[in-house]
Amino acid sequence: MSGQPQGGSPPQHSLAFRVMRLCRPSFQAEDAVFRLLDPLDLLAPEDLLDDPTLPLDLLFDDAAGPDARVANSDFTFRDRFQIRSPVDAMSLSGLLVLPQSFGNIYLGETFSSYISVNNSSKFEARDVIIKAEIQTERQRILLLDTSKSPVESIRSGGRYDFIVEHDVKELGPHTLVCTALYNDGDSERKYLPQFFKFVVSNPLSVKTKVRTVKDNTLLEACIENHTKSNLYMDQVEFEPAQQWIATRLEVDEHTSETNSKTRGLFKPPILVTAGGGIYNYLYLLKSTVESGRVRVDSSSILGKFQITWRTNLGEPGRLQTQQIYGTPIVHKDIDLHILDVPPIIVLERPFLVHLSLKNQTERTLGPFEIFTSPGISSEEKVAMVNGIQKLVLPPVEAFDSNIIELNMIAPRLGVQKISGVTVFDVREKKVYDPLPDVEIFVDRA
Amino acid sequence: MAGEGETQTAAVSDPLLSPPTSSLGFPFDVPSLLSLSRRGQWRALLDAVADARRDSHLLPHQHLACLALSSLALSKLRRFSDAAAEIDALDASFDSPRFRFETYPAAYPGRSGSMIPFALRFLHADLPQRLGSRSVTLDRLYALLDLVQYKIQEETVAAPAADRWRRREAFVMATLCCNHFAHREFEVVLALIRQLLERDPSDPLLLSRLGYVQLQIGDLTGAKASFARVESLHPEGERTVELENLVGRNRALEFIVAKDYTAAVREYEECIERDPADVVALNNKALCLLYSRDLSDSIKVLEGALERVPTGALNETLVMNLCSMYELAYVNHGDVKKSLSNWIAQVAPDDFDPSCTRI
Numbered sequence: 194m195s196g197q198p199q200g201g202s203p204p205q206h207s208l209a210f211r212v213m214r215l216c217r218p219s220f221q222a223e224d225a226v227f228r229l230l231d232p233l234d235l236l237a238p239e240d241l242l243d244d245p246t247l248p249l250d251l252l253f254d255d256a257a258g259p260d261a262r263v264a265n266s267d268f269t270f271r272d273r274f275q276i277r278s279p280v281d282a283m284s285l286s287g288l289l290v291l292p293q294s295f296g297n298i299y300l301g302e303t304f305s306s307y308i309s310v311n312n313s314s315k316f317e318a319r320d321v322i323i324k325a326e327i328q329t330e331r332q333r334i335l336l337l338d339t340s341k342s343p344v345e346s347i348r349s350g351g352r353y354d355f356i357v358e359h360d361v362k363e364l365g366p367h368t369l370v371c372t373a374l375y376n377d378g379d380s381e382r383k384y385l386p387q388f389f390k391f392v393v394s395n396p397l398s399v400k401t402k403v404r405t406v407k408d409n410t411l412l413e414a415c416i417e418n419h420t421k422s423n424l425y426m427d428q429v430e431f432e433p434a435q436q437w438i439a440t441r442l443e444v445d446e447h448t449s450e451t452n453s454k455t456r457g458l459f460k461p462p463i464l465v466t467a468g469g470g471i472y473n474y475l476y477l478l479k480s481t482v483e484s485g486r487v488r489v490d491s492s493s494i495l496g497k498f499q500i501t502w503r504t505n506l507g508e509p510g511r512l513q514t515q516q517i518y519g520t521p522i523v524h525k526d527i528d529l530h531i532l533d534v535p536p537i538i539v540l541e542r543p544f545l546v547h548l549s550l551k552n553q554t555e556r557t558l559g560p561f562e563i564f565t566s567p568g569i570s571s572e573e574k575v576a577m578v579n580g581i582q583k584l585v586l587p588p589v590e591a592f593d594s595n596i597i598e599l600n601m602i603a604p605r606l607g608v609q610k611i612s613g614v615t616v617f618d619v620r621e622k623k624v625y626d627p628l629p630d631v632e633i634f635v636d637r638a
Numbered sequence: 639m640a641g642e643g644e645t646q647t648a649a650v651s652d653p654l655l656s657p658p659t660s661s662l663g664f665p666f667d668v669p670s671l672l673s674l675s676r677r678g679q680w681r682a683l684l685d686a687v688a689d690a691r692r693d694s695h696l697l698p699h700q701h702l703a704c705l706a707l708s709s710l711a712l713s714k715l716r717r718f719s720d721a722a723a724e725i726d727a728l729d730a731s732f733d734s735p736r737f738r739f740e741t742y743p744a745a746y747p748g749r750s751g752s753m754i755p756f757a758l759r760f761l762h763a764d765l766p767q768r769l770g771s772r773s774v775t776l777d778r779l780y781a782l783l784d785l786v787q788y789k790i791q792e793e794t795v796a797a798p799a800a801d802r803w804r805r806r807e808a809f810v811m812a813t814l815c816c817n818h819f820a821h822r823e824f825e826v827v828l829a830l831i832r833q834l835l836e837r838d839p840s841d842p843l844l845l846s847r848l849g850y851v852q853l854q855i856g857d858l859t860g861a862k863a864s865f866a867r868v869e870s871l872h873p874e875g876e877r878t879v880e881l882e883n884l885v886g887r888n889r890a891l892e893f894i895v896a897k898d899y900t901a902a903v904r905e906y907e908e909c910i911e912r913d914p915a916d917v918v919a920l921n922n923k924a925l926c927l928l929y930s931r932d933l934s935d936s937i938k939v940l941e942g943a944l945e946r947v948p949t950g951a952l953n954e955t956l957v958m959n960l961c962s963m964y965e966l967a968y969v970n971h972g973d974v975k976k977s978l979s980n981w982i983a984q985v986a987p988d989d990f991d992p993s994c995t996r997i
Contacts, residue, residue: 213966217894218925220850221955224820225991227713227764229757230809232672235710236664236703238739239759240751240799244662270678270949270987278843279808280834284816285847287887287918288955289894289925291962309933313969352967356931423822425856462857464824503856507895 207314207378208321208347210371210387215305215356216296217506218289226284228276298367299396299420301510303360308371310353316378318347327359328368334359347375364393396420396510399498403519410478410519412439412495418465424502426463427509431476433496434516442475465502493519526554527589529616529628532596538635543579543602546611548628550586551594558618559588563597566613566627576603576611576633588620603635665700666690671707678987684711697745699753702737706758713761714989718768725762732759756806759785760813767817776817783810808834815847824855842868842881846888858895865892883909883916890922899930917943917950921959928963937963944981952986954994961995972997 229235237244276282298304308325312318321344325337336357347353361367369389377383397420402413412431418424433439465472478495498514532547552558563584565577578584579602589595603609614628666686674683687707690696696704705724712721732754735741739749763778789803811830818826831848838844849864865888872881890905906923909916920943927936940960943951960978964971979995986992 209969211966211969213962215929220819220854222816222819223953223955224816225954226989227710227761229710229760230805232675234756234760234806235706235758236668236755237662238699238702238751238753239756240753241662241739241749269676270952271676272950273678273987273989274675278841279805280812280841280844280847282809282812282816283819283847285819285850287846287850287891287922288953289922290955291925291928291959293958293962307928307931307933307966309966311967311969352933354931354933356929423824423855427856427858460860461825461828462852462855462860464855467822503858505856506853506891507856507858 206383206385207312207316207318208373208375208383208385209311209313210373210385211309211311212369212371212389213307214292214295215307216292217504217508218291219505220285221288221290223284223286223288226273228272228274228282228284230276230279230282232275295391297421298361298391298393299510300361300364300393301396301512303358303509304367304391305356305358306369308355308357310347310373312347312349312351314378315349317349318378319345319376321345321347321353321373321375323353323355323374324370324372325355325357326370328370329363330365331363361393364395366390366392394419396424396502397500397512399500399514401517403495403517410480410495411442412476412478412517414474414476414498416465416472416474416500418467418470421467422504423467423470424465424504424510426465426472426500427503428499428501429463429474430499431474431496432499433478434494436481437478437495438481439476439478439496442477495519525625527551527558527616527625528553529614529625531611531628531631534611534631534633538603538633539638540603540606540635542638543600546599546601548597548599548614549594550589550597550616552589552591555591557588557590558621559586560619561586561589562617562619563599564615564617566615575613576601576609576635578602603633606635606637609633609635662699664690664703665693665696666704678714678989680711680714680988684708684715687711698737698742699739699746702753702755702758706755706761709761710757713765713768716768716989716991718765721761722765722769725758725765732762760810764813772817772821776814779810779814779817783807783814786810804837808837819851819854824851827851840871842871842884845871846884849888849891853891853895861895862892865889879912883913883919886912887916887919887922890919890926894922894926894929897929899926902926903930915947915950917947917953917956920947920951921953921956924963925959933963933967937967948985952982952990954991957982958994958996 304327310321310323321339323337323339323344324335327334327336336359337355344353357369367390369391371387371389373385375383375385396418398417400415400417402415404411404413414429414431416426416429431439431441463472495517497516500512500514502510504510528549528551530549532549534546535544538544548563550561550563563586564582565575579600584597584599586595586597599614601611609632611631611633612627616625617623618625666689671683671686674680674686687704691701691704691708705728709721709724712718712724730736733752737752737754739746739751739753759782763775763782766772766774766778767776786803786807790800790807811834815827815830815834818824818830828848828851831844831851834844835841835848845864845868849861849868852858852861852864868888869885877885886905886909890902890909893899893902893905903923903926906919906926909919910923913919920939924936924939924943927933927939937960940951940956940963943956944960957978961971961975964974964978968974975995975997979992979997982990982992982995
């Protein structure tokens, strides 16, 4: 786990760098040590444990008594054979274990390392100038430099230790360069460089979608975990741009959490699983600009995400996303919808359908023509306009609406459609999208 | 001569009306075998059981006890395929009538029920993962949990019996927690702990372990709440040494999270003063010293622990930590690790896993 030197250190150096990555420790679950709840479980039939002929007194367990530790302190490994209470089988005693390998490093984490300068020679090393820096493609960051006050001496068998920390803000290859400049036993000035390489990868990706439902703008963010650990989402905050207010939409707490003994202890943590796990966040964005008629076009900025995640023992990582842009709202000039359809429609008998046409712009629109455009397939079961095929409407003023009465007739039985009702603005020569199909049921007379 | 009209009393299944006469003794000296287990002398135990098995007059339940002991010893010696082979040689499911008392009315008059030792079922479930099939182990453990829960519902007779099955239920659930935790499946661990807490919401050890899982996940708020619950269970003046140390160690963990290693070391030192054999405090104190840039002292604490309280400190995790420190401290760490390894070979129990030294 301690770094191996790369980049040429000739064998006659008195000093050597030993490096260990110091991310936080973890809890050890000792799942390899097989322990029993009760020695009786090993010998006695599982169904007959209170039988008087069982040699229970011989098996009497003195481990539970207050003198247990004293009684068993000389040379017994009882705790590797037997546990005291059933829950001890979790084997989580609280023992911490050091990181066993260098592991992966991700953008947003803090790289921390123990560096020990060892003198394994028989002679003292004097006037030691130690430097540690991180080199990336773009920059060199100095972490430690003892030039101003060199270490006077590192005796034979001795060491000089330091811990460095660096917030990782760049992707790609990094090199931790450790150098020592010192006088060796022959008073020769020696220079020892050692290099430890690692690569920084991206821990997360954030994919966003912007949708408009009626007058609401919704932002959906999907966070995907590319690391090899489960990530606990400690804080995920969307910081909206000036003209927006964002509210997070969350699912209500699961109703199964009603057990009063455990409620409150168990707010389920948001844990995104390693290697591709995802979690979604949903925000409602409301505009702070009056009138609500702000058009969100593709160049409008919605805001950005600040994400803080944690791993073992609270090891933090922090990232900020790029600005997120909105997608355009399709803001229609006119709104056409059906107001009512008669509840009973009889074959070949005319019926009336009422529609509303609303002008959603600030200017007068029209006059209009309304007609049903022919369906694509001749098989289509379509109700037809009865009488004059094209209805003419006078102009409609800004933000005003008009009610249209369509006289229709259905030539066939069963489930039919009112389809292809189209509005044509005569003055602007503009055809609007047809009304979405409406199903009707046509009965016999 | 008995009247011809009399009928012979058939074997009654209610043990209270007709107490069984056959003794459930064992073909070996139970106290000495237990002593061997507690000393970790598994090779000697294996030999003793082999001797007992040579007796050709063993009753079925005695065969099963020998089998359970033998498989356990083999597992402890990490001879997992041998252990599995022994159990497979039974060539029948544990629920077969072959292993029920009522199948042998002559040998066990008036007895009924399963003669399988519970530990045998557990060993049988644990072994596949040691041989590379974790999914089989999980299936067997969850099936075992089903069996235990069924027994709990069934046991309307004697309270002690139902109580024993309830303890076994918690045991299996806790084992599953351990397994899932080791594989980083934390959501399952939390769900299992939630069920365990429903059965006993004031167990300080269970609540502390919930805190450890939350800390491992990174849920610091959750852990804080769990540790606060533990502290509130008993007022400060009224705690046993064990509980006081548990609370102290939990506090130390919170200091470690905040990177206040000095405060954490102080907490651990108080624990060690109250109980010099508190290996968790010793181990974790050494790690705090390392994180405080004091590699030399961290090594001294672990070496000292092994010297003063070898039976507690001889733990694979502690040894692994010490070896990591040796690798950092010495360019030629091979020598110092070798002498540690030699010392361990002389002092450690038979089931100690030497691969933790990474030599």
